[in-house]
Amino acid sequence: MTEQLKAENQILWVARMNNIRSRAIEIVNNDVIYN
Numbered sequence: 065m066t067e068q069l070k071a072e073n074q075i076l077w078v079a080r081m082n083n084i085r086s087r088a089i090e091i092v093n094n095d096v097i098y099n
Contacts, residue, residue, distance in 0.1 A: 070077045
């Protein structure tokens with residue numbers, strides 16, 4: 065995730081960041097709910 069990618073393709077950058085964020089949320093929810 066570089067500033068260059070962000071500048072060149074904001075839509076892709078946002079999609080990737082959302083993907084990472086939702087994965088992190090899933091992992092945390094998994095830990096909280098099932099452990």
